[in-house]
Amino acid sequence: MRPMTLDIDFVRAQFPAFSEPSLAGKAFFDNAGGSYPCRFVVERLERFYRERKVQPYEAYDASRVAGEEMDEARVRLAAMLGVQTDELSFGPSTTQNVYVLAQAFREWLSPGDVIVVTNQDHEANSGAWRKLANAGIEVREWQVDPATGHLDPADLASLLTGAKLLCFPHCSNVVAEINDVAAITRIAHDAGAVVCVDGVSYAPHGLPNVGALGADIYLFSAYKTYGPHQGLMVIRRALGETLPNQGHSFNAGTLYKRFTPAGPDHAQVAASAGMADYVDHLFASLGKSHAESAERAEAVHDAMRAREIELLEPLLDFVSSRNSLRLIGPSDAAIRAPTVALHHERPGAALAAQLAAHDINAAGGDFYAVRPLSAMGVDPAHGVLRLSFTHYTSSEEVDRLIRALDHVL
Numbered sequence: 426m427r428p429m430t431l432d433i434d435f436v437r438a439q440f441p442a443f444s445e446p447s448l449a450g451k452a453f454f455d456n457a458g459g460s461y462p463c464r465f466v467v468e469r470l471e472r473f474y475r476e477r478k479v480q481p482y483e484a485y486d487a488s489r490v491a492g493e494e495m496d497e498a499r500v501r502l503a504a505m506l507g508v509q510t511d512e513l514s515f516g517p518s519t520t521q522n523v524y525v526l527a528q529a530f531r532e533w534l535s536p537g538d539v540i541v542v543t544n545q546d547h548e549a550n551s552g553a554w555r556k557l558a559n560a561g562i563e564v565r566e567w568q569v570d571p572a573t574g575h576l577d578p579a580d581l582a583s584l585l586t587g588a589k590l591l592c593f594p595h596c597s598n599v600v601a602e603i604n605d606v607a608a609i610t611r612i613a614h615d616a617g618a619v620v621c622v623d624g625v626s627y628a629p630h631g632l633p634n635v636g637a638l639g640a641d642i643y644l645f646s647a648y649k650t651y652g653p654h655q656g657l658m659v660i661r662r663a664l665g666e667t668l669p670n671q672g673h674s675f676n677a678g679t680l681y682k683r684f685t686p687a688g689p690d691h692a693q694v695a696a697s698a699g700m701a702d703y704v705d706h707l708f709a710s711l712g713k714s715h716a717e718s719a720e721r722a723e724a725v726h727d728a729m730r731a732r733e734i735e736l737l738e739p740l741l742d743f744v745s746s747r748n749s750l751r752l753i754g755p756s757d758a759a760i761r762a763p764t765v766a767l768h769h770e771r772p773g774a775a776l777a778a779q780l781a782a783h784d785i786n787a788a789g790g791d792f793y794a795v796r797p798l799s800a801m802g803v804d805p806a807h808g809v810l811r812l813s814f815t816h817y818t819s820s821e822e823v824d825r826l827i828r829a830l831d832h833v834l
């Protein structure tokens with residue numbers, strides 16, 4: 426079925442940044458670094474700080490409502506992600522969530538056990554796992570094709586022999602190819618391994634149905650997904666109840682507290698419900714009447730993706746017309762996120778600075794994707810120019826970006 430079409434004026438009206446005078450005229454192409462937050466998140470955060478910035482879950486009104494809003498975020502987002510409420514937890518960032526998980530695996534695994542990591546991942550889903558080698562764990566690497574950045578699932582058969590865990594990205598923050606999480610997870614499960622999927626570069630392009638994908642662990646960062654600065658982590662029950670608890674011992678019976686040892690940022694957890702508000706408003710704007718949470722999220726996901734693919738095509742056409750540019754990752758818009766990393770003889774950061782003079786807000790560097798860039802022959806110190814956008818980007822902004830690139834290159 427053809428996805429419904431998003432109304433770009435309605436979409437942009439949901440983001441205070443698009444009516445902020447100090448940002449006027451600046452086309453934003455650094456979304457993979459951090460997206461603009463939607464108004465629901467900003468409003469909820471402000472209301473929480475103003476009206477209920479107290480210890481939550483006590484009997485008095487301000488405290489009770491604070492706790493209810495925190496619960497609301499978990500209930501609604503978990504339902505959209507196709508998992509149970511207590512399978513979703515909030516931590517300070519994805520990097521920190523992975524770090525805690527790696528400590529749990531360190532206790533759970535035995536010397537000689539095998540885990541598999543990739544060299545396509547952002548360092549967040551790589552470094553902490555690789556450190557398990559210090560505890561005698563054998564760490565194998567699933568390697569990208571040096572020319573394309575592609576991870577070939579056919580390589581997994583031998584790598585996964587005897588492995589307990591496979592860590593991989595839904596989508597790399599520089600290669601941007603969308604990995605087939607469901608298929609890769611099936612291969613891992615058949616081999617007896619659980620999977621940990623970094624969804625940080627994917628979730629801003631539509632919330633995935635983690636339940637349907639089958640991943641045991643799925644992480645993403647709310648601040649790149651129109652929300653506050655939080656890391657969201659799904660841990661499916663069977664694994665979450667098996668891995669050793671990393672929280673306070675008396676909280677071991679509460680699944681969503683087992684892998685987030687820090688006290689939660691109450692206001693930001695509560696404000697995360699604004700991400701669910703946004704999905705619901707977009708769903709309503711598509712003219713649909715009623716559906717379950719995961720179906721609403723899926724309809725919005727499909728509409729976001731359709732719009733992004735349409736916007737991405739002219740940019741990729743421009744890139745392929747320039748011999749001086751090397752596109753990192755695939756040139757087919759349908760199989761990648763609109764996160765376009767480009768290598769050029771000039772350093773990525775220098776190109777980004779030149780674009781800024783043309784009112785294009787983009788970024789250059791290695792983006793903590795040192796391993797994939799190195800594997801593809803790009804010196805991380807030289808870096809890439811990264812042009813990243815989302816469904817809220819206008820076609821006029823993409824046109825302006827292409828004109829500015831034409832000037833600068």
Ligand SMILES: Cc1ncc(COP(=O)(O)O)c(C=O)c1O
Nearest residue numbers: 518519520547549598625626646
């Ligand atoms: C693909 C990917 N994974 C993980 C991270 C780390 O996320 P956080 O900043 O929440 O630790 C990033 C941040 O840029 C990322 O792009």
